[in-house]
Amino acid sequence: MSRPQWLAGLALLFLAACEIEYAGLDFDVQSSPPVPVSIESDRIEIPAGIAIQVAVRPLSEGEPYSASDHVLLRSDDPEVLAVYATTNGRQFVLVGLRKGKTCLQVKINRHEKECIDVRVLAPEE
Amino acid sequence: MRVTLVLGLGAFLALNGCVNDDDYDDTRARGELGKGTFVYGCTNSTDTACDGGQTSLPRAVAVGGRFDLRFSVNGGKQPVVISPVSDQVRRIGDAFEVRAPGQFALLAVNGNREVIDIKHMRAAPVDEIRVQRKTELPSANLTLNPNESTQLLALPYDDSGDKLGGALDYSWHSSNDDLVSIDSLSDLNRVRVRAGAASGEATLTVEVSGKRYDVRVQIDDGSGALDAGQRADADANADTGAKKGAADAQVGADARVADAEGGAL
Numbered sequence: 140m141s142r143p144q145w146l147a148g149l150a151l152l153f154l155a156a157c158e159i160e161y162a163g164l165d166f167d168v169q170s171s172p173p174v175p176v177s178i179e180s181d182r183i184e185i186p187a188g189i190a191i192q193v194a195v196r197p198l199s200e201g202e203p204y205s206a207s208d209h210v211l212l213r214s215d216d217p218e219v220l221a222v223y224a225t226t227n228g229r230q231f232v233l234v235g236l237r238k239g240k241t242c243l244q245v246k247i248n249r250h251e252k253e254c255i256d257v258r259v260l261a262p263e264e
Numbered sequence: 265m266r267v268t269l270v271l272g273l274g275a276f277l278a279l280n281g282c283v284n285d286d287d288y289d290d291t292r293a294r295g296e297l298g299k300g301t302f303v304y305g306c307t308n309s310t311d312t313a314c315d316g317g318q319t320s321l322p323r324a325v326a327v328g329g330r331f332d333l334r335f336s337v338n339g340g341k342q343p344v345v346i347s348p349v350s351d352q353v354r355r356i357g358d359a360f361e362v363r364a365p366g367q368f369a370l371l372a373v374n375g376n377r378e379v380i381d382i383k384h385m386r387a388a389p390v391d392e393i394r395v396q397r398k399t400e401l402p403s404a405n406l407t408l409n410p411n412e413s414t415q416l417l418a419l420p421y422d423d424s425g426d427k428l429g430g431a432l433d434y435s436w437h438s439s440n441d442d443l444v445s446i447d448s449l450s451d452l453n454r455v456r457v458r459a460g461a462a463s464g465e466a467t468l469t470v471e472v473s474g475k476r477y478d479v480r481v482q483i484d485d486g487s488g489a490l491d492a493g494q495r496a497d498a499d500a501n502a503d504t505g506a507k508k509g510a511a512d513a514q515v516g517a518d519a520r521v522a523d524a525e526g527g528a529l
Binding site: 172174186221223232234235237264 | 348368
């Protein structure tokens with residue numbers, strides 16, 4: 140192995156060691172919708188018609204994520220669940236649009252980390 | 265001097281109490297994220313939420329009803345209100361139109377489509393139409409004297425007894441024009457009706473957004489018992505209607521206290 144190849148391999152190994160190991164997303168519910176909504180790290184249930192604001196915090200094994208790490212939430216099926224950004228990059232508004240199942244994509248620094256199961260229930264009357 | 269000060273303080277506190285009472289609607293209209301106030305608007309005079317010149321956020325909006333909702337913040341560019349749940353509420357021109365019953369969220373968003381605040385409202389189907397004469401409580405009963413002419417206001421209610429907001433399409437018909445006739449335009453929620461010279465019973469049919477509600481009208485010269493019911497299949501009598509109106513008023517007052525205590529979200 141030539142010297143440049145050896146150095147490149149070492150650099151890759153170093154970068155891999157520095158990458159933060161994603162361990163899930165912590166939700167903090169910040170609004171009070173008129174009907175119950177269940178927001179968990181691994182499962183979300185929300186009735187159609189209801190909106191809720193959540194603050195998110197990515198969890199890690201070992202080295203924590205910093206405020207500069209970019210978090211993006213996206214609905215896998217925008218006909219079932221809508222996700223709106225707010226003026227705070229770590230706060231999002233989830234809206235149940237139509238009864239059905241989908242998942243909530245979690246991207247950190249543009250890398251998809253997981254897709255959280257979402258169930259949108261029939262509208263509450 | 266001291267007495268004057270005490271009286272002055274008492275008057276101030278009393279007035280302050282009144283102001284707090286008036287703040288009731290503002291409390292209900294406050295955004296759920298506390299960033300501003302949602303301001304309800306009536307698209308035309310058939311929306312009874314704007315009666316008496318007041319524009320208060322109704323407890324519920326009628327399915328089929330149209331209304332306007334804006335968001336107000338102190339200073340800066342005003343966010344726009346959008347309806348993300350188009351199955352339940354859609355925007356038509358400058359108004360929102362309710363399409364299905366249930367709770368629905370409206371969002372105040374800025375120019376970047378970022379959410380500034382949230383408001384949930386409830387949509388319910390019209391369950392009954394009550395008529396109101398002058399300043400009387402809306403009632404399920406209507407009795408007219410022979411040759412009496414009066415203005416009637418139709419008010420939509422849901423099955424919980426909540427008066428519903430939203431502009432609706434109305435159409436009035438009389439089953440017997442000799443007993444009771446409609447003297448004004450019949451496509452508003454306010455009409456002028458005139459009783460005939462003879463005693464008897466007629467039915468006023470109020471068609472609201474394609475659904476019909478019957479109001480039985482008794483024309484009585486005072487020689488017989490008074491009896492009228494709102495629905496053709498209802499057996500309500502005059503006392504029931506009056507008590508129902510009074511009970512609704514009490515429920516409204518209780519709910520108002522509860523809302524005030526609930527306060528901001």
